[in-house]
Amino acid sequence: LRDLRDDVGDDLVVMADLCLDEYTDHGHCGLLDGHGGVDNDATLERYAEVAVAQAAAGAAVVAPSGMMDGQVVAIRDALDEDGFDEVAILAYAAKYASALYGPFRDAVDVEIADGGDRRAYQQDPPNAREALEEIRLDVSEGADMVMVKPALAYLDILARARAEVDVPLAAYHVSGEYSMIKAAAERGWIDGDAVALEHLTAIKRAGADVILTYLAAEVAEVLAR
Known part of the structure; x- marks a missing residue:
């Protein structure tokens, strides 16, 4: 992170994802208690430490993605106490327990121990009201930006969030x-570039x-033609 910031300077806004799942042997987004469940409060302490470390390394934005209750205010307080009051927080406010994360988890080799899942702390896909409440709470705790994840299956949440809050979405x-998109395009079933633009336009x-999209570099090239 420090090397990246040195390379790009102020030409790019350096953002750092903040979670623990890639650094644990159990694959959860937080620390575990003695019963094998995620310990929310202990996790907040670790998130605060990580946020300060990321800010010290040059992150202009930290993005807590673990969906712990109170994560935004814990991180905001820690950053402010260490003099990083200008570091912004992009909160993963409505992160659903989606089946669409599979390719990423395979790529980074994250597997939840004992066949577990993250439904205890990520959003329930049928539930819209709780997601909107989480968004409001994160803004009240000091989030500078809020995120909905995934995008396409939750465009209704995105639209309702836009009507609810004034911070960047x-x-x-x-x-x-x-x-x-890639699999269908490789088989000749769709025009990959056209569908990519259609997806992002809908969002x-x-x-x-x-x-945020893995298509960013490709779409930039398409738009530059």
């Missing part, structure tokens, strides 16, 4: 959404100010 076009139309 991000959407994550995730690995499964990306992979479906923008629903209210996203910022789109």
Whole structure:
């Protein structure tokens, strides 16, 4: 992170994802308690430490993605106490327990121990009201931006969030959404570039100010033609 910031300087906004799943042997997004469940409060302490370390290394934005209760205020307080009050927080506010994360988890070799899942702390796909409440809470705790993830299957949440909050709204076009385009294009079933633009246009139309996508470099080339 420090080397990246040295390379790009102020030409790019360096953002750092903040989670623990890639660094644990159990694959969960937090520390575990004595019963094997995720310990929310202990995890918040670790998140705060990581946020300060990321800010010290040059991150302009930290992005907590673990969906722990109170993660935004814990991180905001820690950053402010260490003098990083200008470091922004992009909160994964409505992160659903989706099957569309599969390709990413395979790529980074993250597997949840004992056949577990993250449904205890990620959003339930049929539930819209809780997601909107989480978005409001994150804004009240000090989030500078909020995110909906995944994007396409939750455009209704994105649109409702746009009507609810005034902070910048991000959407994550995730690995499964990306992979479906690529797989279909490789088989000649669709025009990959056209569908990619259609996907991202739909996300923008629903209210996203910022789109995170694995298609970024390719779409930039298409738009530059």
